[in-house]
Amino acid sequence: MPLPPPGTTAGIVTDGWTCKVCGTVNPVSVDSCRSCQTSIYEAFGAGEEDRPEVEPSRAALWGLLPGGGHFKVGESALGLAVAGLLLASLAFGVLMIGGNRRPVGIILVVFTFIAWGISIYDATRLAAGNEDAVLLRPRVVTSAMGLVFMLVIVAAVSITGEGTTP
Numbered sequence: 001m002p003l004p005p006p007g008t009t010a011g012i013v014t015d016g017w018t019c020k021v022c023g024t025v026n027p028v029s030v031d032s033c034r035s036c037q038t039s040i041y042e043a044f045g046a047g048e049e050d051r052p053e054v055e056p057s058r059a060a061l062w063g064l065l066p067g068g069g070h071f072k073v074g075e076s077a078l079g080l081a082v083a084g085l086l087l088a089s090l091a092f093g094v095l096m097i098g099g100n101r102r103p104v105g106i107i108l109v110v111f112t113f114i115a116w117g118i119s120i121y122d123a124t125r126l127a128a129g130n131e132d133a134v135l136l137r138p139r140v141v142t143s144a145m146g147l148v149f150m151l152v153i154v155a156a157v158s159i160t161g162e163g164t165t166p
């Protein structure tokens with residue numbers, strides 16, 4: 001991997017990420033460079049050359065652990081975010097099913113397993129070097145996390161309201 005020219009850094013800066021290819025500073029909310037469309041994964045230097053060689057089927061197997069497939073292919077930060085999303089959503093879901101908010105709990109648990117399945121597919125795509133096909137990108141994971149917390153807060157607040165007991 002060629003070193004970046006002196007005075008430039010590829011990777012995270014305070015308010016965005018710097019494209020390794022053209023040097024454009026992009027907001028964290030975009031997945032690919034606004035100027036040259038380089039993927040954020042390449043721009044972070046996590047290209048195929050740095051990535052451990054993992055068979056897609058092996059990555060899928062590791063994906064049975066939340067975020068495990070991502071860790072296996074060297075996408076640890078994304079793996080951690082995915083694991084956080086899956087575990088938080090599952091934990092809140094189980095709590096609500098056990099509590100007084102069964103429908104919301106079921107939604108969260110179903111969501112967890114769908115997202116879990118997608119994360120396993122994502123791990124195989126990453127292992128195959130097919131980053132562009134990844135669905136649970138950093139921005140998607142943070143948005144989903146926000147939705148989960150919103151749902152939990154709305155459900156918790158509405159418990160004090162009319163209260164539809166299942």
Ligand SMILES: [Zn+2]
Binds near residue numbers: 023033035
């Ligand atoms: Zn660029």
